[in-house]
Amino acid sequence: MTLSRRAMLAAPLAAPALAQAQTWPSGPIRIIVPFAAGGSTDAVARIASPGLTQRLGVPVVVENRSGAAGSLGTGAVAAARPDGNTWLLTFDSHATLPALLPNLPFNLTGDLDPVLLIGGAPYVIAVRPDKPYRSLADIVNAARAAPDALNYGSTGNGTLGHLTMVMLGARTNTRMAHLPYRGGGLAVNDTVAGHVEMMIGSAALVAPQIAAGNLRPVVQFGPERLPALRDVPTAAEGGFPGLEAEAWWGVFAPHGTPAAMQERMGQALKESFSDERVRRTMTDTQQARLVLGGPEVLRPFLDRQVALWGGLVKEHRVQAD
Structure with a gap:
């Protein structure tokens, strides 16, 4: 079999990433929550942390980095090394950042890879x-x-x-x-x-x-x-079809994090949230409808959210606090 010139040039670059992915994780993992402690995003991250620690075999630490509508913590993850040691667990306001803060120092979709749509409420x-x-x-x-x-x-x-x-x-x-x-x-x-x-x-x-x-x-x-x-009607049932809004939680990785790491993290997250005790906690305390959809679910979902809510921000000239 003859390798192309592009494949031959790419091989030396891919080899270190593959080796790193095979030995990952080898140390503590940070999940950055871009909001203060005590909110729902912080709660969801801390609900998941013990199960992730058990499944990945290393400490999984939740770190709160709040400020600027969540953009400070999000930016820290976007700028982090794509080595599998830093992840972002964020909230629905993630989709409004480009419209509310047009001078973001990172690209929402280009600098962060979607890993898992946890669910919504x-x-x-x-x-x-x-x-x-x-x-x-x-x-x-x-x-x-x-x-x-x-x-x-x-x-x-x-x-x-x-x-x-x-x-x-x-x-x-x-x-x-x-x-x-x-x-x-x-x-x-x-x-x-x-x-x-x-x-x-x-x-x-x-x-x-x-x-x-x-x-x-x-x-x-x-x-x-x-x-x-169950006794409270939806907006559609009340005569306002298409009027939907759900809080949601998603996990992202710095762009370029090896696919094998992303897949393993995504699987560990799915297993953690599928645990009966964790599922019940999410349902009871966060009123969550679990989705547990991978990148193929989160990516188009985020695109729709950015288009919908970002469009409203621009059309009505909404300003951040």
Whole structure:
């Protein structure tokens, strides 16, 4: 068999990477979460960490690097050596970074390789039980009757919750006043206290107050009803087809990380999240719908998310906090 000149030139370059992949992992692995400790992304990473440590045979450490809407930690992974020792576990706002922060020092799709789409959880509009809104149509009608009088809280400008309400306003020709909070807990507390008319957040964020009876869910924005919210209609069921928004978590590697490492990490992640105890934790605490889809799932999913939410950011000139 005769090798081409290109193959002969590539062979010396491929050999070290192959050897490295065969001996990986040989030391601690970092999963960088580009947000502060205590949020859902941090929780998901820490839920996965023990199972990864067990399956890979080395310590798997979660490192929080928050700041600039998640771009600081994401940039650190994009710039890291592609040696299998650094990985990114991030959240839905990842898709809005290029539109919100056009001067990013990295390319979202060119500098990071997709590894695994873990899953998602629907965004939910919730109100105090004494509020009159029983459906999404009630909210739209109230906003139409008094433009800008109705307000809602979210976890910040440019978050998917905020952008979902922007999309709702655009589709229904209504306007509501947005109150951006620096954190989900603050938005929840003010909604429970009655300082804000309603809020939008991930199902995981509002679930504890719903269970306690302090908030009532009005609508969920997933493609189907969440088992924990089986009595709450989706937006499509409420007469607003195509209006979907889900929080999601995904894992990425620095571009150029050997395929064998990515495949092994992806398999270890799938096995960890498939563990019955971990699966139950994800379902109960994060209200998650597990997908566990590999690069062939995450890559086109991310492209669609970037196009949808990035387009909304640009069209409505949304500014980051």
